[in-house]
Amino acid sequence: MQDMIYTGSSVATMIKGDKPYGLISDATFVVQNKRIAWVGKTADLPARFVHMKSEDLGGRVVTPALIDCHTHLVFAGSRALEFADRLGGASYQEIALNGGGIVSTVLATRNATDEQLVTQSLRRLDCLIGEGVAVVEIKSGYGLTIEDELRMLRIARTLATLRPVKIVTTWLAAHAIPPEYRLRADEYIDQIAIPGLQRGVKEGLIDAVDGFCEEIAFSAQQIERLFKIAKSLNIPVKLHAEQLSDQKGALLAARYNGLSADHLEHLAATDVAEFASSGAVAVLLPGAFYTLRETKLPPIQQLRKHDVDIAIATDCNPGSSPLSSIITAMNMACTEFLMTPEEALTGVTRSAAKALNLSKQFGVIAPGVVAELAVWNIDHPAELSYWLGGCVLYKRISQMVEA
Ligand code: NIG
Ligand code: FE
Numbered sequence: 001m002q003d004m005i006y007t008g009s010s011v012a013t014m015i016k017g018d019k020p021y022g023l024i025s026d027a028t029f030v031v032q033n034k035r036i037a038w039v040g041k042t043a044d045l046p047a048r049f050v051h052m053k054s055e056d057l058g059g060r061v062v063t064p065a066l067i068d069c070h071t072h073l074v075f076a077g078s079r080a081l082e083f084a085d086r087l088g089g090a091s092y093q094e095i096a097l098n099g100g101g102i103v104s105t106v107l108a109t110r111n112a113t114d115e116q117l118v119t120q121s122l123r124r125l126d127c128l129i130g131e132g133v134a135v136v137e138i139k140s141g142y143g144l145t146i147e148d149e150l151r152m153l154r155i156a157r158t159l160a161t162l163r164p165v166k167i168v169t170t171w172l173a174a175h176a177i178p179p180e181y182r183l184r185a186d187e188y189i190d191q192i193a194i195p196g197l198q199r200g201v202k203e204g205l206i207d208a209v210d211g212f213c214e215e216i217a218f219s220a221q222q223i224e225r226l227f228k229i230a231k232s233l234n235i236p237v238k239l240h241a242e243q244l245s246d247q248k249g250a251l252l253a254a255r256y257n258g259l260s261a262d263h264l265e266h267l268a269a270t271d272v273a274e275f276a277s278s279g280a281v282a283v284l285l286p287g288a289f290y291t292l293r294e295t296k297l298p299p300i301q302q303l304r305k306h307d308v309d310i311a312i313a314t315d316c317n318p319g320s321s322p323l324s325s326i327i328t329a330m331n332m333a334c335t336e337f338l339m340t341p342e343e344a345l346t347g348v349t350r351s352a353a354k355a356l357n358l359s360k361q362f363g364v365i366a367p368g369v370v371a372e373l374a375v376w377n378i379d380h381p382a383e384l385s386y387w388l389g390g391c392v393l394y395k396r397i398s399q400m401v402e403a
Contacts, residue, residue, distance in 0.1 A: 001371065001399045003032045005054040007042055012063045012381040013365040014349045020342050021381045022364070029062070031371040034399035039365055060394055061381055063345065064365050065134030065372035067352035068326050070262050070283050070313035072172075073128075074121045074152050074159075075105050075142045076112035079318045092292050092320065093244065096216045102142070102176040105318050109142040109152070117155050118162070124316055125159055127324035132374030132393045134400070135353075135362055137168045137313075139210055141175030144188075146196035149173045153205040164400035168356050170238070171197050174211035174218050174226055189222050194229050201233050208259060208357075212240040213249035220252050227256045236357060238280075242266040243288070254278035260311065260355040264298040265289060272299055276306035281355040283311045284339075284347070286332035287321035300337055310339070311355045312347030328389040341385035373397040 006029050013022035029039040030049050038049060082095055082104070095101045109117070128136060138156035143149035153169045160167040173193040181188040193211075200206040209230040211223040217240075227237050236259045241249030243263035250261035254275050261267075261275065262283035275282075282303050288294075303310055312333045315321035323329060330344040339347070353363025361370045375394045378384065384392065 005030050005052045007056050009057040009060050009062045015364050034371050036367055036369050036371055061376045061378050063374050064349045064363055065374050066132045066326050066348045067135040068133050068313050069137050069311050069352040069355040070315050071138055072317035073124050073138050074156050075109050075318050077108035093216050105142045106144050110148050124324040131327050134372040135166045139170040139172040141172035144178040149196050150200055164398055168207045170208045170210045171200055171206045172210040193226050209235050209237045213247045214244055220247055250275050254280050265296045267299055269299045269302045272302035272306050276308045281309045281311050281351055283355055285315035286336045287323035287329055288315045290332055291321050309351040309354055310347050311351040325389045330385040331388050334385045341382035344385040371399050
């Protein structure tokens with residue numbers, strides 16, 4: 001990437017302050033050594049930069065590159081028939097208890113070759129990249145043996161060598177109980193989830209640990225045993241919490257200094273203050289809410305009141321959220337959860353970076369952060385939540401790709 005001055009844009013810095021979106025109109029920013037060196041009003045550009053090569057962005061809006069902080073993007077096959085069953089009245093829980101749901105994707109994923117998994121995953125990843133996404137979190141959770149879970153994470157890491165994107169990997173062996181451990185969830189935690197975590201950490205494959213805390217998956221006690229090991233290994237935790245019922249998972253994640261608790265439709269309003277005091281991010285997943293035709297909203301007002309950082313993600317997965325469009329997720333956050341367009345954009349930039357422990361490098365436009373930006377064919381940043389998907393990206397400015 002060349003050092004360059006970019007003039008002629010409106011820059012949504014997404015820095016917290018008085019101005020919505022941290023917006024600077026008539027802005028210029030300077031990229032030097034793959035970092036942002038300066039951003040401000042064009043009229044204020046310091047003389048030391050004026051000799052540099054420059055590009056006029058034609059009045060477009062610039063934001064930090066987007067971040068999808070919760071996906072299950074590596075998997076094989078689809079669950080279109082389960083979708084049809086659900087529309088016919090079967091619930092997500094019933095399907096799971098009858099051996100379908102997550103377990104059916106586990107069988108498809110175990111049976112797929114590495115090449116098939118890479119090809120299918122790249123299709124979804126390319127959709128995200130085409131919408132200005134530069135950082136994607138990808139979870140394991142469709143292998144459910146030590147080898148298959150580690151294979152998923154290796155494939156996730158491989159994707160970053162094939163595309164200009166940063167991939168963050170999460171150990172989600174505690175996602176479902178595989179058929180061979182039916183009714184033996186504790187043994188599964190002891191024999192697969194924990195030893196696999198220890199091995200994956202040794203191999204440098206794991207950035208964080210996640211679990212599915214739910215009646216149809218793992219109890220808070222079982223998740224806590226896994227979290228204790230994560231803590232001893234110095235790996236941060238996060239949790240699928242309160243998606244279908246209130247298991248007090250968000251408070252468990254908070255007690256373990258979690259990066260985030262995700263879903264949260266059933267988080268009790270009275271638990272928000274305690275959750276907030278931990279500093280964890282609330283990751284909301286409107287694609288899953290929409291797909292499962294949920295009706296109970298996450299406690300947004302309480303989250304706002306207690307100043308919890310709220311991130312938005314696609315939850316890209318074949319069951320509850322077959323969604324590879326972060327722009328659509330932003331729109332859904334507004335239409336379904338009544339978030340503001342500014343909250344939605346914050347949710348896929350600054351707050352998403354915080355949920356991945358990447359706040360110093362990504363998520364805002366400020367001197368020192370990595371030069372990962374998105375330039376949009378729009379006049380105002382609110383448009384990013386307004387368009388229901390679609391092609392609004394003009395281009396990325398990226399240190400991972402020669403733009
Ligand atoms: O985030 N809740 C658990 N995991 C996914 C769904 C996975 C699946 O159905 O395959 C979720 O919604
Ligand atoms: Fe998920």
